[in-house]
Amino acid sequence: MKNEDDADYLLSDLLNVALLQRIQDDFAEIAQVGSIIYALDGSPITRGSNFSEYCKLIRSTPKGLKNCMRSDEVLGMRSFNKTGRGAAMPCLSGRLMDGIAPIVLKGKRIANWGMGHVLFEELDEDWVRWYAKDIGLEEVELITAYHKLNISTKEQFLQKIKYLTTLGQEISELALVNYQLTQEIASRRKSESRYSAIIKNAIVGICEITNEGKIDYVNNHLSTLTEFSMDELIGIKLRNILSSERNFESYFNGIADYANKTSSNIGYDFTGQLLQKSGQIKPCRICMTPQINLSNQVVKSTAVIIDTTTEKLAIDNLKRRNRELKESKKESDLFFDNDVNGLYMIDKNYRCMKANSSFISFVNESKKRNDYNGYEIWEVFGRETLDRLFSGELEEVEIKKEYGMQLYSIKAAPLLDTDSRMSRILITLTDITDYQMMMENAMFAEKMTGVGMVASGIAHDMKSVFSILGNSNIGMKSIVSGIDENDKREKIERMLQTQEHGLQNGRKLLAQILSYSGHGYEQIESFNLREAVEKIIRIFNSEIMRKNAEAKVNIRDCIEIEGNSSKFSQIFMNLTANALDAIDNNGRIRISENSSQGHLSLIFEDNGRGITKEEQGQVFKAFFTTKEKGTGLGLFTVKNIVEEFGGYMGVESSVGAGTKFTIAIKDSAKIITRVQK
Structure with missing residues (x-):
């Protein structure tokens, strides 16, 4: 399995596994070691070569095999991360010495080449018995296989790893070459697919003809031009629908001269007439081009047939459209220059592309007042905000800012190019001082309308306040006459408390009206x-x-x-x-x-x-x-x-x-x- 991402390529995608197996077998026999090529997760790509009986027994059990694969995975990571080259490390399963050489594609490890199954010194037999029991083997069987292992010197083993590393690098180079070929083939297939789609849907007639002049491919538009179906055109000679016999003879003679290496000019462009199924004749232009293989031989030719009446109409339309665009640009420039608002356009590098007279006047007046510090006006937004506009994350931003005695609305919005890319931002500077004052006055008028509603609702509460004060006043008058001094003092105090309560309520009601109307604190x-x-x-x-x-x-x-x-x-x-x-x-x-x-x-x-x-x-x-x-x-x-x-x-x-x-x-x-x- 392989994707566009290099990291997803497997070694088996790039090299023949049978070839890898033969190279591995030869290496294991010459070096007298066990050897295997395995994937990054420890799973084998090749069959094990020259494996010892000890390792075969361990790998014959599910738990032992799992331990070996995990060991291969970990040792591969350690060796590559540590040196990027081959390395010697103890096996995490059977405790024999292993050597690892990474196989790399464009700086990424895609496989490991392992060798080993040797001892530098004897193992603890008690551990071997324990390990046999742990993975489900007979103790005697694994001990017997252990005694058959060869003991090697460290120097000999490191020399073999050096040779293994060289082989791993050669395999990596070969994988890279095949990877590049794979990419080139994939790219060509995409190009051929796009080319076929373009030809099929082109607005000119296109066909492929053999060296005998017969049509063996035709696109949709040529079928439309000739009024013949595509099946009717396949197999007939191109000269049967084009009246330009002399020119065809010249072209095919040129192909023969090219094949005999007597000429290098084999392209041909001429005018002629296209014969339609209905008997009508259309003037056309024919471009003939040969298709040459890797052996420099002409295998077939491509003919492009253009209806010159349609071509002339298309050219006339293009000229008319260009005139309209120029006139439209003049109108746009006129509106831009004469807009009462300040207009300022910047590119993706925040450079000024254009500014109208209103904006220039604003800058000049601001500099006179010393309230414009000379920075570009776009800096009020900041680059982060402008980048979000360029990316399409934001559609528009607005900031209100005072310059002198005036209040301005500064808006920024991206502009689309003809290819629908956001490569410009238009900044609009509008004096909104009068509008702001009008809005504030209108909102104050609205608030005053609300005050009327508040006042009508509070009137009843105010009546209650005045009623309390009035009743207290009458009560105090009656207390003054006909009551002894002690009772009089006590009742007057109660009446004063009532009056104070009423006055507090009145003050609160008045404060509510003043606060709502905007005249209070x-x-x-x-x-x-x-x-x-x-x-x-x-x-x-x-x-x-x-x-x-x-x-x-x-x-x-x-x-x-x-x-x-x-x-x-x-x-x-x-x-x-x-x-x-x-x-x-x-x-x-x-x-x-x-x-x-x-x-x-x-x-x-x-x-x-x-x-x-x-x-x-x-x-x-x-x-x-x-x-x-x-x-x-x-x-x-x-x-x-x-x-x-x-x-x-x-x-x-x-x-x-x-x-x-x-x-x-x-x-x-x-x-x-x-x-x-």
């Missing part, structure tokens, strides 16, 4: 999530009652949030208002959470009219609304706040079944979620 504070949501629900209580709707809050009491409570109020306010607008009479609103320590998860659901798939892709965009009097900034504002906290907001909806908004926010510097025990 926004601060990070700890608040209970359920209480914050229920407070918003109470604001909408009159509308909920008018629609006879149900607003259910499924939030645990133990969820505490540390963050900007006014911004969370905006989130709850907008989503609750949207849900109320969406439901009909008797509708349902569900607000739930699935939070954990360090992670806030909120879900707002309703069973209202739902949102279409097209609208779902638009709902978070500024100024998009489906309401008659909507500003289109509610959900846009909510999503911006969620993303400001580093969170995610999603929508799921089905027309007629309702809508679900999901918010997920992990802890950050701006928010901490705690689950109290």
